[in-house]
Amino acid sequence: MTTLTTLNIATRQSPLALWQAEHIQARLQALYPSLTVNLVPMVTQGDKILDTPLAKIGGKGLFVKELEQALYEKRADIAVHSLKDVPMVLPEGLTLGAYCEREQPTDAFISNHYASLDALPQGAKLGTSSLRRQCQIQQYRPDLEIISLRGNVGTRLAKLDAGEYDAIILATSGLTRLGLTDRIRHELDTHISLPAVGQGALAIECRSDDADVLALLKPLNDEPSRLCVMAERAMNRHLQGGCQVPIAGFATIQNGQIYLQGRVGSVDGKTLLKAEHHNALVDDVRESEQIAEAVGVVVAEALIAQGADKILAQIYQDG
Numbered sequence: 119m120t121t122l123t124t125l126n127i128a129t130r131q132s133p134l135a136l137w138q139a140e141h142i143q144a145r146l147q148a149l150y151p152s153l154t155v156n157l158v159p160m161v162t163q164g165d166k167i168l169d170t171p172l173a174k175i176g177g178k179g180l181f182v183k184e185l186e187q188a189l190y191e192k193r194a195d196i197a198v199h200s201l202k203d204v205p206m207v208l209p210e211g212l213t214l215g216a217y218c219e220r221e222q223p224t225d226a227f228i229s230n231h232y233a234s235l236d237a238l239p240q241g242a243k244l245g246t247s248s249l250r251r252q253c254q255i256q257q258y259r260p261d262l263e264i265i266s267l268r269g270n271v272g273t274r275l276a277k278l279d280a281g282e283y284d285a286i287i288l289a290t291s292g293l294t295r296l297g298l299t300d301r302i303r304h305e306l307d308t309h310i311s312l313p314a315v316g317q318g319a320l321a322i323e324c325r326s327d328d329a330d331v332l333a334l335l336k337p338l339n340d341e342p343s344r345l346c347v348m349a350e351r352a353m354n355r356h357l358q359g360g361c362q363v364p365i366a367g368f369a370t371i372q373n374g375q376i377y378l379q380g381r382v383g384s385v386d387g388k389t390l391l392k393a394e395h396h397n398a399l400v401d402d403v404r405e406s407e408q409i410a411e412a413v414g415v416v417v418a419e420a421l422i423a424q425g426a427d428k429i430l431a432q433i434y435q436d437g
């Protein structure tokens with residue numbers, strides 16, 4: 119039993135971040151009725167710089183730094199993140215104490231005029247700022263004009279509604295959390311757009327030495343989801359990719375096997391490297407963790423053998 123009486127959750131203030139923080143607040147409150155769970159809202163660098171492509175301002179790490187500072191200074195005890203936005207290597211002294219059950223990992227097609235990606239006319243304007251979405255969609259539809267699209271989910275939908283784009287792509291899970299599933303025309307098949315590493319999963323960051331909080335978070339962890347995202351993140355780490363890179367990675371567990379698909383693309387959509395690997399998991403948690411990470415490394419190596427390192431080096435140089 120915990121001796122904690124209060125738990126503070128650091129959160130960004132975008133509607134999606136607030137939804138996620140409130141969701142975890144409610145789950146903790148249900149598990150521990152006598153615990154007081156507070157939200158500590160804050161503004162991050164990433165929220166302030168809205169007009170520059172993320173790749174040029176250092177990637178998504180900018181959305182988590184202030185939250186991590188609050189953890190270090192004990193102004194907060196946990197931070198709730200879309201795992202997709204969490205850098206592959208965490209700063210010293212912080213850890214992910216729980217990986218929540220993954221929701222729908224797909225990308226969603228949103229348009230006011232067209233029912234699907236296939237229905238878009240030649241040369242249509244498609245909004246996304248994700249290099250991963252861009253390179254996969256360009257591979258499938260080289261004729262489309264990809265236009266940068268930043269801002270939180272509501273802002274992006276408003277830009278679509280203002281007529282700046284014929285269609286946009288957003289994560290299904292973000293729209294679902296915000297009650298906006300009616301905006302989704304269809305979900306992209308993973309054959310066309312393989313999701314981002316960690317997409318659709320929430321992760322909870324805390325201090326590595328905070329045994330009380332780690333114990334408290336345990337029931338929120340979903341072990342199959344954790345193993346899948348560990349494989350994906352091990353692949354990304356081995357590719358030395360950050361969050362803002364044309365890398366896709368998606369793992370599933372079926373019949374005791376972990377199965378990981380990975381992709382690296384050139385931004386022009388002309389090259390899209392693909393690799394996959396699977397291996398049997400075991401009963402032991404630690405051993406399964408190592409198996410999952412090893413699968414990630416095998417997929418990364420297979421991508422590197424096809425030239426992924428050269429594609430990524432080019433992108434870092436241009437960025």
Ligand SMILES: NCc1[nH]cc(CCC(=O)O)c1CC(=O)O
Nearest residue numbers: 200202288289291292317318319
């Ligand atoms: N890039 C911002 C971001 N970070 C997490 C999500 C969606 C939720 C998730 O993937 O868990 C989104 C929105 C989007 O990509 O459309």
